[in-house]
Amino acid sequence: MTSDLARFYQQMYVIRRLEETLLEMFSAGEINGTTHTCIGQEATAAGVISHLDSERDVIFSNHRCHGHYVAFTDDVEGLIAEVTGRTTGTCGGKGGSQHLCRGNFYSNGIQGSIVPVATGIALAERERKSGAVTTVFIGDGTLGQGALYECLNMASLWRLPLMVVVENNHYAQSTPEELAVSGSISARAAAFGIPTAEITTTDVEEIHATAGSAVERIRATGEPFFMVLDTYRFSPHSKGDDTRDPAEIEARRASSDPIALIADRLDPELRADIEQAAERRVADAREAALAAPVAGAVQA
Amino acid sequence: MRSERCVQALNGGLHEAFERRDDVYLIGEDLLDPYGGAFKVSQGLSDRWPERVITTPISEASLFGVAAGMALRGYRPVLEIMFGDFIALGFDQIINGISKFREMYDDQVTLPLVVRTPMGGRRGYGPTHSQSLEKLLMGVPNIRVVAASEYHDLRAMTHAAIDDDEPVFLIENKLMYGRPNRRPENGYIDELSVREGSGTYPALTLSGNDFGEAAATIVTYGGMLPIAVEAATELILEHEVFCEIVVLGELLPLDLAPILESVGRTGALITAEEGTLTAGIGAEITAQVTEAAWGQLRRPVRRVAANDGVIPSAPNLENMMLPGAGEVRDAVLALDPAAV
Incomplete structure (x- = not known):
């Protein structure tokens, strides 16, 4: 049986290689448009989503959704095909990187606008008595959107099984947290009477433990929960748009790369197998996507 | 009933x-x-x-x-x-x-x-x-x-x-x-004969002379309906001019068929809406009708709508800003219907 640790490593490694591959494909001209990678942030996806059941629970994610998508659906192939505009993509090439839908997974590209929809989903699941936890992933940048606070209010009033996960990577595109976020993040939710947790680690095992208590609490009470996770993206906001101090990025990479953090905890042979399998899977998915029919091509 | x-x-x-x-x-x-x-x-x-x-x-x-x-x-x-x-x-x-x-x-x-x-x-x-x-x-x-x-x-x-x-x-x-929800009885609401269109949200086409010769088609919807009816009634009584009124049920996607059918009979189109004029419903109707039926229009299209401005609170000012029966009537008379 695969241990949690091995599963986290496998998921994070696949997500990392998938996104590095997407960036390579952009550089190689194999992808059109844009993408937002979560390189460095993989632990939030792996640690939180391991508590969710893709048959029952629901996720609404944002523009930086690849990690959440893969951790929840394991659909590496559909994602690469979607971003490369293939008919075999998750949404037939219509959605692209930030507009995904598969089963109980949804994502959309407008900051803050996903929270109301997730609130409605949580309301529906409550009415249906499905037992589902609806998780919405937002970032520190989203904290500037008023709709978020309307929804915290309603989720608390209506006792909705909604988990709001703030992935605080400290930058909203190019704007540092200091210029956009006042006061305390978790106190914002606490003011609505919503229980909160805040941790400052990118260690997936610690995130997993914190998220586990949160999900358990939501399942037991049916009430919302607000979780703030500290993280850092090593990659640019989208492709080449990074104005952060390279020394800062390097320091965070050295201290808090979630993959490196747990690598030593795994048996080296198992680790090598996981890495090899992930490399192969991503390479195969890339090849399959490029071989698949281009969406909207005129039939000969 | x-x-x-x-x-x-x-x-x-x-x-x-x-x-x-x-x-x-x-x-x-x-x-x-x-x-x-x-x-x-x-x-x-x-x-x-x-x-x-x-x-x-x-x-x-x-x-x-x-x-x-x-x-x-x-x-x-x-x-x-x-x-x-x-x-x-x-x-x-x-x-x-x-x-x-x-x-x-x-x-x-x-x-x-x-x-x-x-x-x-x-x-x-x-x-x-x-x-x-x-x-x-x-x-x-x-x-x-x-x-x-x-x-x-x-x-x-x-x-x-x-x-x-x-x-x-x-x-x-x-x-x-607060007004009665009128439905046609034997094909009539008061003196107006009513034809109901097809589709899920059908349009209604009204005629004051049983779909005899008419000078214009007034396309309207919603709250402008009683105003268009008032204008059409006055045109009959005071000017002996008959119009058809198309009351849309579905604005988007625009239900063009009943409009084209009526314009095919009358050769003239007037749109009447309560919203402001610029880039309004009338503008879209006008574009679609001229694309689909240019050859059947014998008069320039006219749009009746609110002035492009705010809606004042004071009653006189509000009435001046919003389109009334007088504006609809004048739009029809401006077509020089006697010459049609």
Whole structure:
């Protein structure tokens, strides 16, 4: 049986290689448009989503959704095909990187606008008595959107099984947290009477433990929960748009790369197998996507 | 048969839909009985189905998304927006969510939700509680904009909107609520003969001379219907000029067939709406009719609409700003109908 640790490593490694591959494909001209990678942030996806059941629970994610998508659906192939505009993509090439839908997974590209929809989903699941936890992933940048606070209010009033996960990577595109976020993040939710947790680690095992208590609490009470996770993206906001101090990025990479953090905890042979399998899977998915029919091509 | 008032018909339609389907929910502000919504369309629902009527904080920007989330997960929410003006708060959800989810997710989902809201002025509510903003929805793909009028079967229209798998914006009208919901009897409403179009939200075409020779087609909807009828009546009585009136049920996608049919008979088109003139419903109707039937138009198209400005509170100023029967009449007379 695969241990949690091995599963986290496998998921994070696949997500990392998938996104590095997407960036390579952009550089190689194999992808059109844009993408937002979560390189460095993989632990939030792996640690939180391991508590969710893709048959029952629901996720609404944002523009930086690849990690959440893969951790929840394991659909590496559909994602690469979607971003490369293939008919075999998750949404037939219509959605692209930030507009995904598969089963109980949804994502959309407008900051803050996903929270109301997730609130409605949580309301529906409550009415249906499905037992589902609806998780919405937002970032520190989203904290500037008023709709978020309307929804915290309603989720608390209506006792909705909604988990709001703030992935605080400290930058909203190019704007540092200091210029956009006042006061305390978790106190914002606490003011609505919503229980909160805040941790400052990118260690997936610690995130997993914190998220586990949160999900358990939501399942037991049916009430919302607000979780703030500290993280850092090593990659640019989208492709080449990074104005952060390279020394800062390097320091965070050295201290808090979630993959490196747990690598030593795994048996080296198992680790090598996981890495090899992930490399192969991503390479195969890339090849399959490029071989698949281009969406909207005129039939000969 | 004595007609029920429009507010009773809409309320009755909602009660019937709640009885018929248990996936219908009502969401909005001030919905609970005994208040029953600001215009009383929702009265009695929360007493009968307390768990399916959700009264909300004043949070329109999010409520459209809440309705979308419910619809994504298999419910049929009806969102009551107290004043049509407040849809402005929901436009992110309307444009980047509600109108997009089905198509952008490659038809894996549907959005069967209804947004009900009253538009229209002439009650002295002033600049932010009197507008007719349905024109702003006209450029949004993948939604339906349906216009209730006092001659439409409002119970049936409510059922159809709730059963629709596409998002429906059901545009009501404040003055309409208190007026009788008239239906044709033996093909007539008063002296007007009525032809009902086809489709889920049929248009009605009215004629004062049993579809004999007519000088113009007046295309209108919603709260402008009684004004167009008043104008057409005056034209008959004072000027011996007959018009056909097409009362649209569905504005988006625009139901062009009944307009073309009538314009084919009259050769002249006048649009009449209560919203502001520029980039209005009339502009879209004009473009589509001239593309489809240029050869049949014997006169330039004329648009009757509100002035491009705010709707003042003071009654005289409001009346000057909004289009009345006089403006509709003058638009017809300006066609020089005697020469047609």
